[in-house]
Amino acid sequence: MENNGWSEFEIGAMLRSFEGPATNIATTHTEDRNYSASNSFTASVADWRIEKPVFNKDYCIDCQFCWIYCPDMSIISRDKKMIGVDMDHCKGCGICVEVCPTNPKSLLMFQEQHDDEVALAEWPEKETKEK
Amino acid sequence: MSEIKKIKNLKEFSTSADRFEGANLLCPGCAHSIIVREVLNATNDDLILSAATGCLEVCTAVYPYTSWDASWIHIGFENGSTAVAGAEAMHKALKRKGRLKQDRDPKFVSFAGDGASYDIGFQWISGCFERGHNMMHVVLDNEVYANTGGQRSSSTPIGSSATTSPAGRISYGEKKNKKDMLAIMAAHGSPYVAQVAPNKWKNMIKAIQHGFEAEGPVFINAMSACTTEWKFAPEDTIAISDLATDSLVFPLYEIIDGQKLNITYRPKNVVPVEEYLAAQGRFKHLFKDQYKYLIKEWQERVDQKWDYLQRREEASV
Structure with a gap:
């Protein structure tokens, strides 16, 4: 326009x-x-971001907490499945990572310039609870 | 009457198509858009919306863009509610005369911040409620004029540091208690008045749908944690909201027909108010020795209010 x-x-x-x-x-x-x-x-507000969320579908349980609490309509869910993050509208607030209940988290914040493939490769292992 | 949207669980809810768009200019982590999404997604009906001047309005309608996928209007600071009330009156008149092109009953919702509801737009809202329009007024209560730089409003709680009531050597910040808007609106004889919080989404959807079903003016006070003025990190919006509802600083309840009060959320473990205060920058001066007595007063005030709500619920008056 x-x-x-x-x-x-x-x-x-x-x-x-x-x-x-x-x-x-x-x-x-x-x-x-x-x-x-x-x-x-x-x-697009992609240039607002310093950190970006990276989605790892291996650990996702489709609880949709990220979908309901995303303030920017950036979590894309179709047919009750979380399928990805809308990178044009994500402002990088990090709420999705905070509310993610899985262990390890299926969404994590990485630096904006960090490569997604590299991020997925260095995903943390499952944390064992200290007794 | 249109059907109520069935929302059994979060998975089912997540099939909703948002009618509020991204690339609005709200701060990262702003609870305003979480509330707006939950309200708009609670129904599949057409919507007639308005927003009073405030963060929500200036950030979602920045010329040449709009973030709203429904009929939406902004006029002034004070008259967001009356704009919707006017549309509702027109809809009713055209329907009576049989001049509506489509037989679809929209929902009428006006959004406003606490400034535009508790202070500036109060007379207009009171008018709408007195005339009994079939509409819903949603307050995005962030307890401060966040859009203009954090001036105190009549929703600002005691001890909060705002730019027009700053905390310092002499003062502990805001000295007046928060206005009990729910009681005022219930006294108008509104069929449904509720206090909700975006982190308790199920509770919120239930309240909104109840409000849509009710005939008459409905008042919803939604807590909107403000990352900029409450001074916490953007990712903590939901955690702070949880602290507010679990410490009972922001109790969730509803008043039906101006009479019957129900508590809609009872925390399993009640958190001390101190934790809620400690999490936010606007209360950090309360932890100086000089002002520590205020934390105790806060706790007493919150306990007293909770006790009052419970007694009212029990007596069902």
Whole structure:
């Protein structure tokens, strides 16, 4: 979307979230929606991140705690399964890692420039509880 | 009447398609969007929404972007609730005259921060509740004017350091207790008034769905832990919310028809208030010797309130 100067601003503005008619949005997932250029879904806040969450599906039990507590709609869940992290909208807050109940955690924070494959290779082992 | 969305467990809930989009400009770890998601996902019906000026509004509608996938309006600081009430009145009138193109009853929800509800928008909300619009008002209660830099609001609790009530050598910060907004709104004769927290999602969904089913103005006070103004790390939002609900600083309860009070969440292990205070930067001065007596007062106040709620529940008045 083109950026306008202050003088071109309208006093009241109406923005459309979708191109064309949009019905039953509540049951349509992101990939099937026809977003307009003024929907913030088309924007990215990836440059806010210092650390990024990396998802290791080997340990995930699909509890969906990360999905419910993600403030940025960045945990992608389909058919009751967690399938990944939306890296365009994740701000790297780390809530998903904090609420992950598995041992070892199935989501961990790594530095933004860290390679995902390397991160998965150096995933920590299961911690044994001290008795 | 439309069907209630069935949400048995979190897995089933996770099949919902969000109607609130990412790349909004809320702080990382902000509880506002967790609350908004839980409210919007509690129904599959069409939504007519508004937001009063506040963090939520300025961050989700930054021209040329909008983060809302439903009809949403922002007008002023004070009149977010009346904008929705107006839409609701229009819907009712058009329906009566048979001029609606579709026979779909939307849900009317207005979002506002504690500043726009407890202080600035109070008269407008009171008006909406007095007129009995069929709407829901959700307060995102972060106990401070976070959008403008952390000034105290009438929701700010005692001892909290805000920019207009700073703690220092002479003062321990905010000196007035939090306004009991729930009692005020229940006294309006609202069919459903509830206090909820995003970390207790099931409790919250139940309250929201109950609110959607109720005929008349519904008031929801949702605790929104603010990482910037409460001063804690962004990843601790849920942990802090857990401390707030488990220490009973923020008890979860509902009042039906302005009369019957039910406690909706009873913590298994009650945490001392001190732990909740210690976790946040806005209370750190309370741990100086000079102000330590305030922690004891805090605990007494919280115990007293919990005792009162329990007695009211028992007497069912």
